Amino acid sequence: MERRIVECVPNFSEGRNAEIIKQIAAEISGTPGVTLLNVDPGEATNRTVITFVGEPEAVVEAAFRAVRKAGELIDMRQHHGAHPRIGATDVLPLIPVSGITLEECAALSRDLARRIADELRIPCYCYEAAAFTERRRNLAVCRAGEYEGIPKKLSTPGEEPDFGSRPMDDDIARTGCTVVGARDFLIAVNFNLNTTSTRRANAIAFDVREKGRPRREGNPITGTPMKDADGNTIMIPGTLKKTKAIGWFIDEYGIAQVSMNITDINTTPLHKAFDEVCRCAQLRGIRVTGTEIVGLVPKRALVEAGKYFLEKQHRSTGIPECDIIDIAIHSMGLSDLRPFNPCEKVIEYLLEDEDKKKRLADLSVTAFAEETSRESPAPGGGTISAYMGALGAALGTMVANLSSHKAGWDERWEEFSRQADEGQQLMAELLHLVDEDTDAFNQIMAAFGMPKGTEEERTARSAAIQAATLHAAEVPLRTMKAALRVLPLCQRMARDGNPNSISDAGVGALAARSAVLGAGLNVCINASSLKDRTKAEKLKAEAQKLVEEAEKQEKAILELVKNGM
DSSP states (O other): OOOOEEEEOOEESOSSOHHHHHHHHHHHHTSTTEEEEEEEEETTTTEEEEEEEEOHHHHHHHHHHHHHHHHHHOOGGGOOOSSOOSBSEEEEEEEEEESSOHHHHHHHHHHHHHHHHHHHOOOEEEEETTOSSSGGGSHHHHTTTTGGGHHHHHTSTTTSOSBSOOSOOHHHHHHBOEEEEEOSOOEEEEEEESOOOHHHHHHHHHHHSTTOEEOBSSSTTTSOBOBOTTSOBOEEOOSSTTEEEEEEEETTTTEEEEEEEESOTTTSOHHHHHHHHHHHHHHTTOOEEEEEEESOBOHHHHHHHHHHHHHHTTOOSOSOHHHHHHHHHHHHTTTSSSOOOHHHHBHHHHHSOGGGGGOGGGSOHHHHHHHHHSSSSOSOHHHHHHHHHHHHHHHHHHHHHHHHTOTTOGGGHHHHHHHHHHHHHHHHHHHHHHHHHHHHHHHHHHHHTSOOSSHHHHHHHHHHHHHHHHHHHHHHHHHHHHHHHHHHHHHHHHHHSOGGGHHHHHHHHHHHHHHHHHHHHHHHHHHTTOSOHHHHHHHHHHHHHHHHHHHHHHHHHHHHHHHHO
16 A cells, blocks of 8 residues: 655745754654655745655644744744745645645645644634635735735735634734645746846746736836736736746855746646746847756656656667656756755655665675575575566666667667666566565564464464465565566567667576566465465466466577577
């Protein structure tokens, strides 16, 4: 079952006092079940963005504690900064990462807003997916008037907060209000320009942002903005949907930037925004020299970007993920202002367990062989079978990539790129099974270690052993099925791929066939320990069919290789 993970990115109205920021962050990191990913203070904006993740319930609790601490330490009566704000905790979004929907996050957000208002006496607005009205989906609407406008909003029907509304008092004066909601991933990004002109940066921002710019009478820059029949300013929409942008000058860098929030990366991916800002800048005689990502970024945004730029070059996208991300970094100039380290900026990489360092699949080939050679029974044959399958997939993928880049075969790059993508997916699946096979064996050992002093304990232990044994038979069966899918890839590469690499396709087939046979042995030995003989015989029969199919395909591939050499 997919793990339920929620991200939270609260913005606190303090970016200069390191001790206050430290105490707020400690409330989050000290909450069990939560991982603090990033603390990003800004001196000019006097604002700190904190990012953390975890199970939904743990994230909500950490958010509540952080709001409470911010309310104790930050006095909004003394706050000044360049960024719009309405409270000590200005905005607090919950963001679905995996195993949970946006709608479920919206429900959690509303419950959290109610709790903040009831227990902390901080009035709360709900925005984006948690909004109670369409108008309040927009953060700017909830934050209109900023902190200074709170007294008027509290006394104006229809403008009061969703939870905790009351006449202005000393508590509200100190904490302000908080805007709580649920949204999809938002990427905050600045595009660096080879100019110091804020006016020109703003012009580019207006070209691209969804809101666009006012339509004016006469002179498009200095003319009077045109109004519709209701008195609203008529806007000329920009070219990028779901984006907000302004231009500004940054003293620290000595350049102007187009500062953008991409509020829906499905509608406007990062690479599309980059290319469009480049296009509009060039029309104004300006170059984009690089890109600065503020805070964190989901991995898929960089993977999609890397693949996009590879495809523009007619290059294969079926290469390792780290290589794809490197292409994205270089293509968008992510290291223009400072080195971009994916391990520090990509959410999924920050989420990786410390235990990842102990994963078999992450060992060097020497360490993997040495670990296998030790007297412990795991890793064993099932694990090695999965690894052989991964190597078979890697060889098939290599031939596809060599074919994609072969001189004179330029018109076939996309055909081989698709084959390489398939190979990368198979390799990733089999590498995952490397560790899963060992984990399955360890589950059997854990079941055997259960207490057996009473009848109830013996019954529970026996049931646990049988469940773990069944799982230990099913995992190598999955390895067999994955490895079998490697063989058609190797066959296509032996038949249609770069003839100089035909022997590599043959070795890939040998490795994949060995993976199927080896994993089959593990299916049978574990199935033999099952008390449910019907299930055991079914597993063995299925494994035997896979073995026969693998041997049949291997024979055909080796014949192709022999004839082609």
